[in-house]
Amino acid sequence: MxxxxxxxVLALIIGLIGSIIFIYLHMPLPWLLGSIFATSLAxxxxxxxxxxxxxxxxxxxxxxxxxxxxxxxxxxxxxIPQYTFSLLLVIPFTILVIxxxxxxxxxxxxxxLKTSYLGSMPGGVIEMVIIGEELxxxxxxxxxxxxxxxxFVVISLPFIIQYIFQIxxxxxxxxxxxxxxxxxxxxxxxYFLGVISAFTAKKLKLTAAFLIGPxxxxxxxxxxxxxxxxxxxxxxxFIQVIFGVIIGFTxxxxxxxxxxxxxxxxxxxxxxLAILCAIFIAIIFYYLDFKALDIMLSFSPGGQTEINLIAxxxxxxxxxxxxxxxxxxxxxxxxxxxxxxxxx
Numbered sequence: 001m002x003x004x005x006x007x008x009v010l011a012l013i014i015g016l017i018g019s020i021i022f023i024y025l026h027m028p029l030p031w032l033l034g035s036i037f038a039t040s041l042a043x044x045x046x047x048x049x050x051x052x053x054x055x056x057x058x059x060x061x062x063x064x065x066x067x068x069x070x071x072x073x074x075x076x077x078x079x080i081p082q083y084t085f086s087l088l089l090v091i092p093f094t095i096l097v098i099x100x101x102x103x104x105x106x107x108x109x110x111x112x113l114k115t116s117y118l119g120s121m122p123g124g125v126i127e128m129v130i131i132g133e134e135l136x137x138x139x140x141x142x143x144x145x146x147x148x149x150x151x152f153v154v155i156s157l158p159f160i161i162q163y164i165f166q167i168x169x170x171x172x173x174x175x176x177x178x179x180x181x182x183x184x185x186x187x188x189x190x191y192f193l194g195v196i197s198a199f200t201a202k203k204l205k206l207t208a209a210f211l212i213g214p215x216x217x218x219x220x221x222x223x224x225x226x227x228x229x230x231x232x233x234x235x236x237x238f239i240q241v242i243f244g245v246i247i248g249f250t251x252x253x254x255x256x257x258x259x260x261x262x263x264x265x266x267x268x269x270x271x272x273l274a275i276l277c278a279i280f281i282a283i284i285f286y287y288l289d290f291k292a293l294d295i296m297l298s299f300s301p302g303g304q305t306e307i308n309l310i311a312x313x314x315x316x317x318x319x320x321x322x323x324x325x326x327x328x329x330x331x332x333x334x335x336x337x338x339x340x341x342x343x344x
Contacts, residue, residue, distance in 0.1 A: 007051035014042045014050065015245040019237075031240035032309070033158060036151075039248025052249035053242055060239045061210040062194045067231045068211075068308050069218020071318035074225075083320055086284050086298070090327045093280050093299060097122050098335075100272050105145070109265055112138065117340055119145030120269065122301035123332035135340050144258070147250040148266035149273070153302035154247065157310055165293050167314050179232040186229045193217060208329065211308075215322070240309060247306075273301055291317065298324035 018038020022030030042048050101120025105111040111119070114137040118128045128146055132139045161167050194214035201213025221227040251259055281295045294317040300307050311321045 004051055005055070007049050008053040008055055010048075011039065011042070011050035011245050011249075012053055012056075012241060014038050014048075015241045015248070019241055019244070027158075031237045032244045032306075033155065035241045035244025036154070036248045039245045040251055043249060043252045052252070053245055056242045057246060058198070058210045060242045061208075062191070062198050062214045063231065063235060063239060064309060064312075065198070065211045065214030066190060066194045066218045067236065067312055068318055068322055069215045069220075070222050070227075070231065071312075072219040072223050074223055080319065080323070083323060086288055086290065086295075086320075087323060087327050089280060089284065090299075090324055091331060093276065094122060094328050094331045096276055097273060097301060100276070101269050104269055104272060105265075108268070111141070114138075114340055115141050115145075118142050118336065121146075121332050121336055122149075122273075122328060123336065128336070137340075141262075143250070144254065144262040145266055145269075147247075148262050149270060150302055150306065151247065151250075151263075152266065152270040153273075153300055154306050154310075157297075157300060157302070157307075160296070161293065161310070161314055167293070177230045177233060179234045182232055183229050186227065187232070190218075190221070190227055190229060193221075212326075236309075236312065243306065243309070277301075290320065294320050297321045301328075 015035030015038055018036075019031045019034035022034030022037070027033060039050075042050060098117070098120055102113075102117045105116035105119055106113055109116075114132070114135055118132050118135075118137055119142045121128050128142055132142045194217060197213040197217035198210040199213075201209035201216075206212050218227075277296065277299050280299050281292060284290055284295050285292050293314065297307055297311050297314075297316050298321045307325060308318070308322060311318055
């Protein structure tokens with residue numbers, strides 16, 4: 001156990017070094033992208049004793065859930081009824097993403113139907129792989145397809161935000177403050193309650209329990225005024241390194257040829273997603289007058305954790321974005337297994 005922990009810590013150190021290099025190069029979202037890049041290189045060398053820091057994943061998700069919930073102030077909550085029509089558009093958006101993605105993989109690339117269907121799902125990598133295993137689909141290919149989509153989304157968004165929207169995301173502290181300035185006793189209590197809510201959500205079998213449970217708790221605590229402590233900036237940066245390293249490890253034990261072919265194949269799906277996103281962004285921006293950045297992050301088919309993390313850093317409308325991703329996740333997790341069981 002101690003050896004595995006040491007390997008995880010070394011992986012995080014390598015990810016941190018990558019983040020520092022990206023800061024020096026003035027790259028967008030350096031704490032996340034730098035760690036992804038450094039880890040993706042490090043796993044190619046067998047003599048480097050590193051292991052994916054999945055042990056840190058659940059504690060990090062709890063903190064992100066709390067950070068998201070902290071944005072749900074009474075002032076923001078009163079605007080939620082205005083989100084209704086935009087939220088309803090998530091339904092046709094999700095259906096179109098699944099339909100065109102499945103068609104692309106099945107008809108164009110000649111993948112089997114179940115793999116095409118589950119690989120095109122705009123849901124979580126782990127959830128789709130679990131469903132794929134139960135239905136005897138090609139789980140290795142599903143993992144690469146889902147990971148590649150997440151990779152393209154996470155890599156492209158920071159550049160779009162920084163160079164198209166002209167928002168500097170090298171280190172915003174919009175919902176965070178330095179560790180030395182927080183009420184540490186209040187923060188420890190809040191995190192302890194977040195842990196309890198995470199395990200409660202897990203017992204209730206909620207999707208993404210370690211994110212959703214603490215988020216729901218934090219929404220209640222912050223909207224009622226019971227808590228107002230900010231999330232330490234140093235913690236949020238370290239969380240980015242953790243998830244950057246974990247994402248980098250998704251390409252472990254996969255040949256460059258396989259990665260290359262999958263990335264090329266997934267790029268076609270990513271272009272389809274980009275076109276659909278652009279259409280829905282234009283419709284909502286024109287008719288409902290929400291900010292284009294908020295709409296883009298709401299309809300970006302990346303991982304809920306990663307998109308919310310980016311939204312945190314750019315100071316986007318977190319309640320609006322989070323609600324859209326929750327609706328999409330509910331749709332995906334309910335229809336994915338039902339339809340997949342009927343596919344031959």
